[in-house]
């Protein structure tokens with residue numbers, strides 16, 4: 001339940017309790033249609049991906065869960081994988097379905113004109129719920145590549161009916177503490193219509209399904225210039241924000257490190273999150289990273305990304321909200337804007353360094369990881385086998 005923020009919680013309290021979920025696929029090789037550059041020491045299986053994710057938690061203290069992607073992270077024994085994660089001080093998080101890499105899905109999956117293909121896709125989604133039962137995960141994150149490339153290719157409305165029917169079958173299967181979080185995306189890989197192109201379409205389906213269905217905001221999935229914090233405020237107002245796939249972009253779905261392209265936008269998003277109670281432990285809002293480190297080292301890339309979210313959050317927590325609402329109420333446009341900018345222009349790195357010292361961590365996670373020799377060790381050890389990737 002999204003609530004009013006706890007006025008007594010200090011910024012340090014909230015930051016210490018922050019939880020940022022890491023994507024297993026960020027530790028594998030990734031790239032573009034032009035090239036996927038292999039990097040030394042890349043994991044060969046989900047066990048090694050989780051070991052790398054545990055390094056990020058070890059040096060940041062706020063990334064204790066790892067999202068899995070099925071079948072990229074398919075294993076014979078998910079309880080055993082969950083045990084491996086526990087031994088490393090982390091846990092398995094959101095389960096991501098994948099109905100975008102099978103030849104049968106060329107014209108769609110849950111929206112495909114052919115009922116046999118839709119059933120195949122629904123069976124995969126139900127299999128993902130079985131995985132959640134085994135891993136103890138709360139969320140099934142659904143993103144569909146489904147859409148069309150040419151006007152007339154298929155009936156836009158009929159595809160929405162197929163989507164609704166497929167989603168309700170999966171919704172019925174959910175356990176009492178399990179949720180569907182439905183991600184939208186404006187374009188790619190479909191270029192005329194995507195069947196879940198925007199927050200409105202995702203919200204419509206989530207409202208139709210029920211309270212265990214919420215919207216995921218991937219910060220790279222909007223038209224350029226979209227006011228994402230407006231979407232966040234609106235979803236929080238309806239208690240329909242399930243979570244974020246954080247990353248950043250200059251142009252399209254670039255999946256770059258969150259906050260690297262537009263740190264001010266990330267601050268504005270976190271400002272709405274603070275105001276809307278999304279950072280309260282029981283808000284039910286998942287803060288996940290969804291990124292690809294195509295050319296930069298992956299573990300430091302994830303550590304830097306977690307730090308970027310912490311910096312934006314710390315700045316948002318420093319907003320003098322009482323003064324802001326007073327200025328807003330008085331119609332003091334410049335005054336109100338200045339109050340927000342004061343927080344944004346505050347250097348919060350000393351505050352975060354203190355926070356880490358207070359958590360028994362090195363104030364500089366990147367330097368601490370570099371000194372650990374872990375990168376050199378995995379580059380040496382991980383020879384042979386198949387490096388993990390998107391398996392496309």
Ligand code: LRH
Pocket residue numbers: 025096143183185218245253290
């Ligand atoms: C689609 C997406 C989705 C994932 C994939 C890895 O662009 O954002 O969240 O399944 O990336």
Ligand code: MN
Pocket residue numbers: 143183218245290
């Ligand atoms: Mn995403």
